[in-house]
Amino acid sequence: MSSAGTTLKHYFVNHEQQFDAAKLGMWLFLVTEILLFSGMFVAYAVYRSWHPEVFAQASELLDWRLGALNTVVLLASSFTVALSIHFVQKGENDKVVVLLLMTLLCAAIFMVVKYFEYSGKFSHGVFPGAGFEPHGIVDGKDYSKYDIPFAPQFFSIYFVMTGIHGVHVLVGMGLFGWLITRVARGHFSPQWYTPVELTGLYWHLVDIIWIFLFPLLYLI
Amino acid sequence: MSEASHNYLSAKKGLWSWLATTDHKRIGIMYAIACGTFFLLGGILATFVRTELGTPGETILDQDGYNQIFTLHGVVMVFLVIIPAIPGILGNFVLPIQIGAKDVAFPRLNLASWYLFMAGALMAVFGWLFVGNVDTGWTFYTPYSSGASNAVLWLTSAVFVAGFASIFTGLNFIVTVHKMRAPGMTWNRLPLFVWAIYATGIVQVLATPVIGITMVLLFLEKLMQIGIFDPALGGDPVLFQHFFWFYSHPAVYIMILPAMGIISDLMGTFSRQQVSGYTFIALSSVAIAFLGFLVWGHHMFVSGQSALSSIIFSMLTFLIGIPTGIKVFNWVATMYKGSVWLRTPMIYALMFLFLFTIGGLTGIMVGVLAVDVHLHDTYFVVAHFHYVMMGGALIGLIGGLHYWWPKMTGRMYNETAGIIAAVLIFIGFNLTFFTQFFLGSRGMPRRYHDYTELLENFPEFAALNMASTIGSYILGIGLLMILVYALYSLFKGPKAPANPWGACTLEWTHTGPLPDEHNFHETPLVTRGPYDFHLADDVFGPKEEN
Amino acid sequence: MNEQASIWLPEPASTVAGDVDALFYFILIVSTILFVGVMGAMVAFAWRYRRRSENDRPEPVRENKLVEASWIAIPSILVAIVFIWGFRVFLELGIAPPNAYEINVTARKWSWSFAYPNGAVSTDLHVPVNRPVKLRMSSEDVVHSFFVPAFRVKADVLQGRYSYVWFEATKRDTFNVVCAEYCGTAHSDMYASVVVQSQDDFENWLAENMDDGSLTPAQRGERIYQQQGCFACHSLDGTTSAGPTFLGLVGSTRNFTDGTNAVADDNYIRTAIVNPAQEIVEGFLPVMPGQYATTLSAEDIDALVAFIQEQ
Amino acid sequence: MAQGQHHIIPIRTLAVVFGVLLFLTLVTAVTARVDLGALNVPLALIIAGSKAILVALVFMALKYDNKVNLLVLVLGVVFAVVFLALTLADTEFRGDIGITEPGTTELSVEPVESE
Known part of the structure; x- marks a missing residue:
């Protein structure tokens, strides 16, 4: 039964059962992630529907070009992950390493962009919560004019949503780093590549969350 | 090999063999020790609360002390006892054996769940002992909680962490039931306890993340004033209640569904009869799990939410009441033309039916819009949810522990002691909580430290409160008695046979008195349903013709 | 029964109380009948079918479709009745008559204050008998809840917005106002009284308590x-x-x-x-x-x- | 060996999906710049939803996978929607029979001039 890196736990009958169990478990976990984020989406929907004009105005302070860039970066990383699954299934592990490195790079770009966005906001007094005190002029926008009731709610939601999403990206980067070393050491084969598959699923979900965050926070 | 080297307890020795175990049975025992300790703590806190209320005025606690004690009682009992106990103890111990699996699907995750649970518990205790007092009530309503002491930060984090323990437990069981059943163990041959734990898993996975994000937001509200829930900053405190109850109402089903599963198994085994309406009970567990998500707003009829949503939530509440009622009818009908054996577990099953029916019927009462306006936040509600959570969930757990005790420990307990304790608990429980229905419907609000000033208009409050307090002592004595004879049984009890109750499920028919480390010598082949006593020649011997 | 006090409910003292009580007692009686029926069956079965021998192996019972249908249908009809009934009384509780006398209520840790249209302010609520009164309530801090057991009315009181209750008192007497939403240290001391007076007494009281600038x-x-x-x-x-x-x-x-x-x-x-x-x-x-x-x-x-x- | 028999999604399919995703991102960014009145929000959500479905079905291989996984995802989304819908049933209708006034009473909002 044992081919390269294959480990059948004693309590499973066969590999198919083990793989299916792991995948179902992962999907259940992803669903908990969806419901975790759903709370933020509900808060967003409630406050947006109460103060639509404030939310429309506050979102002007976010740079949609950076948001779009990050969307493209994340989509690309999802693509490379999907490709890496394709190649691990074919046993072409050198390509898998390259693709996962590209994924890691995309994730890093995403975080760097996020860093510039956050620091740009912080330097002009746009903080979540009590510290909210926008000032200064950026791109012809006078930030101090945005010190209006309920704008703090928008930015609280923005920071919490993107913050939690960012944490997920960081976790994903850690996972990819770990995967790359394992692929490079030849731990995976077409017969057993469960960690690659599961990490891929996780990463796609992080992408899907961003697909919704981008228009809700930056565009509309 | 000697018999001793064959079972899960003797397979490995030493503390580390427990702390690092991935054996679902040992993890179940570890949950039993943890939850038992917390239950003792929560119970002691409860007697403080009742003693304070026994007489008017300040009895043993001042206002702040009382508020902290009832808060802690609620937090400990809800998050550290009732929610984790049945899935953690009995789900872990019994479920994999009942479906013929060697372990759960993710044993290491299972162990991690226990550590997360303990980490959450320790964070709560640490916050309470070293950071500050928490007097928010277990519901953490804003803006009171966001203005309270920093220990709230610890407690919310604790709930968040313990929540993930609950998620991973539920996830593990769902996958186990889907993927790990033995040959022949079809969905309609699953014991009803398995169905119940499966349905519970669905609730744990879908609801618990929302309490997670709620606690994150409350944490940030307290830490950074993000203004989502605090009205002084433009937030909405009622929104917090939506968030909180979106989890905490389904959590009631995390508590009660597993107990219903235990009762189904007990009614079948001790009536030696097929559980009436097996398919209905199985599927209604899942239906209740889903419907449980649609009714949270019935906690908020007087909160200021829209009348429209109050009406929707009230209507949906009754939808969930009907399948629950039908389950009760089915359990009673199971005894019809059966062979009813009144051993201790069955006494608890019947007690469950008695108490849970009262809890359910008073649930209808507080689900009715106009009546709830009067009863909301009074002792009527306190009595109602104790009938459901303690009379339902905990009595179910105690019954289940008595039922599976021989399988878990290999020993029998004293039957007479068991029945005496059960009677004490029954009397004590009803004296404690039935009086609270009167207190509540007459208008005594919950979470009151004192009722002296109400006595002028409501002189009967003094006698009712005193009766309730006396009842709580009787209840406490009954529960302590269980602890005593359980410990005695553990060391001195007679050895248990493999199947003392004549049950038909795999944990009794296919293992020794104590299960092996990997449950079975060989994977069982299942050929009949869990309650097919008339086919169980392997249990009873060939049937005599007459 | 509706107009009486019992061990269950205190004496009703408002117009809506009678309607709430009628529904309460209806559910109580039906629940009691159901409960006695189910428990009776349980005890009867446990006795009648008690185990007589170790080797009892009863035959499975065929499920009776008629019985099952009835225990689905009867509870459904009952809950439909109480839902609709509860809904109607709820609307009655929620919608104040347009001519109601308005009093502003402020809740705070841990006291109530009541402000009347003429500028008088009191810590106990004074209301005229047999006249609809509408309270417009808000909180200065955390969530409180205004509850008069004798009137069967209750509503949470929140910071930053108004909530309302209305009632029409029917008895001249003094009743308790309690806070029903936990609000911290002295939650259980957050009392006030409702003093129900005749229209004349009420107006005299109002006049006495008006702030006319002559106080030291x-x-x-x-x-x-x-x-x-x-x-x-x-x-x-x-x-x-x-x-x-x-x-x-x-x-x-x-x-x-x-x-x-x-x-x-x-x-x-x-x-x-x-x-x-x-x-x-x-x-x-x-x-x-x-x-x-x-x-x-x-x-x-x-x-x-x-x-x-x-x- | 079992896992070797799993469906391998062709590179071509993945690339096409990636292309469509990029295109939809462009569409949503452009349409959001145009004032469509009440249509902006639903349009953005429809586009985001389509993108999410594409990722789930193809990148996450749900189209080829065991149907129970799809069921799990659908359940998760359904209950997130239940959470949203029933909460909005309150927040959108506060004060409907005069029990509670909606929103806050003290803070007022004046619009910011857009640049």
């Missing part, structure tokens, strides 16, 4: 002491509550938690009102709200100081 500062201070609910924490008779008593306060030496002390003079009292967290007297917690600098006028604070001096 200390009298005005006493009124503010009542209206702002200071009495919830600061007694006048020497008993210690959440805050120090006002009895003999002026001129006494105050020991603070930081080890310093001071003699309580006018300025100390003023500071303690507008900035209560600055110095905390030993034996007390910093629980006093810091809002009075903004919610009270300078005149109000002067009046309060004058009032406290007299104690």
Whole structure:
């Protein structure tokens, strides 16, 4: 039964059962992630529907070009992950390493962009919560004019949503780093590549969350 | 090999063999020790609360002390006892054996769940002992909680962490039931306890993340004033209640569904009869799990939410009441033309039916819009949810522990002691909580430290409160008695046979008195349903013709 | 039965109470019948089919479709009835008659104050009998809940917006107002009374309590002491509550938690009102709200100081 | 060996999906710049939803996978929607029979001039 890196736990009958169990478990976990984020989406929907004009105005302070860039970066990383699954299934592990490195790079770009966005906001007094005190002029926008009731709610939601999403990206980067070393050491084969598959699923979900965050926070 | 080297307890020795175990049975025992300790703590806190209320005025606690004690009682009992106990103890111990699996699907995750649970518990205790007092009530309503002491930060984090323990437990069981059943163990041959734990898993996975994000937001509200829930900053405190109850109402089903599963198994085994309406009970567990998500707003009829949503939530509440009622009818009908054996577990099953029916019927009462306006936040509600959570969930757990005790420990307990304790608990429980229905419907609000000033208009409050307090002592004595004879049984009890109750499920028919480390010598082949006593020649011997 | 008190419900004293009670007793009676039926069956089965031999192996019972259908249908019909009934009474409770007399209610930790259209303010609620009264309520801090058991009305009181209850009292008597939403330390001391009076008595009372500008500062201070609910924490008779008593306060030496002390003079009292967290007297917690600098006028604070001096 | 038999999604399919995703991102960014009145929000959500479905079905291989996984995902989304819908049933209708007034009473909002 044992081919390269294959480990059948004693309590499973066969590999198919083990793989299916792991995948179902992962999907259940992803669903908990969806419901975790759903709370933020509900808060967003409630406050947006109460103060639509404030939310429309506050979102002007976010740079949609950076948001779009990050969307493209994340989509690309999802693509490379999907490709890496394709190649691990074919046993072409050198390509898998390259693709996962590209994924890691995309994730890093995403975080760097996020860093510039956050620091740009912080330097002009746009903080979540009590510290909210926008000032200064950026791109012809006078930030101090945005010190209006309920704008703090928008930015609280923005920071919490993107913050939690960012944490997920960081976790994903850690996972990819770990995967790359394992692929490079030849731990995976077409017969057993469960960690690659599961990490891929996780990463796609992080992408899907961003697909919704981008228009809700930056565009509309 | 000697018999001793064959079972899960003797397979490995030493503390580390427990702390690092991935054996679902040992993890179940570890949950039993943890939850038992917390239950003792929560119970002691409860007697403080009742003693304070026994007489008017300040009895043993001042206002702040009382508020902290009832808060802690609620937090400990809800998050550290009732929610984790049945899935953690009995789900872990019994479920994999009942479906013929060697372990759960993710044993290491299972162990991690226990550590997360303990980490959450320790964070709560640490916050309470070293950071500050928490007097928010277990519901953490804003803006009171966001203005309270920093220990709230610890407690919310604790709930968040313990929540993930609950998620991973539920996830593990769902996958186990889907993927790990033995040959022949079809969905309609699953014991009803398995169905119940499966349905519970669905609730744990879908609801618990929302309490997670709620606690994150409350944490940030307290830490950074993000203004989502605090009205002084433009937030909405009622929104917090939506968030909180979106989890905490389904959590009631995390508590009660597993107990219903235990009762189904007990009614079948001790009536030696097929559980009436097996398919209905199985599927209604899942239906209740889903419907449980649609009714949270019935906690908020007087909160200021829209009348429209109050009406929707009230209507949906009754939808969930009907399948629950039908389950009760089915359990009673199971005894019809059966062979009813009144051993201790069955006494608890019947007690469950008695108490849970009262809890359910008073649930209808507080689900009715106009009546709830009067009863909301009074002792009527306190009595109602104790009938459901303690009379339902905990009595179910105690019954289940008595039922599976021989399988878990290999020993029998004293039957007479068991029945005496059960009677004490029954009397004590009803004296404690039935009086609270009167207190509540007459208008005594919950979470009151004192009722002296109400006595002028409501002189009967003094006698009712005193009766309730006396009842709580009787209840406490009954529960302590269980602890005593359980410990005695553990060391001195007679050895248990493999199947003392004549049950038909795999944990009794296919293992020794104590299960092996990997449950079975060989994977069982299942050929009949869990309650097919008339086919169980392997249990009873060939049937005599007459 | 509806108009009577029982062990279950206190004597009804408002127009809606009778309707709520009727529904309550209906559910109670039906529930009791169901409960007795189910428990009766349970006990009967447990006795009739008790195990007689170790080897009892009963045959499975065929499920009876008629019985099953009935135990689905009957509860469904019953809950449909109580839902619709409850819904109708709920609307009655929720919609005030248009001619209702309006009183503003403010809740705070841990007292109530009631403001009437003519400017009178009281700590106990006075209402005329047989006349619809609508309360417009808001909170200064956390969530409270206005509850009069005798009237069967309750509504949470929130900060930053208004909630309402209405009732029409039918008996001249005094009833309890309690806070039904947990609000912290002195939650269980957050009492007020509802005094139901005849229309004439009510109007006389209103006139007496109107602020016509003729009060001395200390009298005005006493009124503010009542209206702002200071009495919830600061007694006048020497008993210690959440805050120090006002009895003999002026001129006494105050020991603070930081080890310093001071003699309580006018300025100390003023500071303690507008900035209560600055110095905390030993034996007390910093629980006093810091809002009075903004919610009270300078005149109000002067009046309060004058009032406290007299104690 | 079992896992070797799993469906391998062709590179071509993945690339096409990636292209469509990029295109939809462009569409949503452009349409959001145009004032469509009440249509902006639903349009953005429809586009985001389509993108999410594409990722789930193809990148996450749900189209080829065991149907129970799809069921799990659908359940998760359904309950997130239940959470949203029933909460909005309150927040959108506060004060409908005069029990509670909606929103806050004290803070007022004045619009900011857009650049």
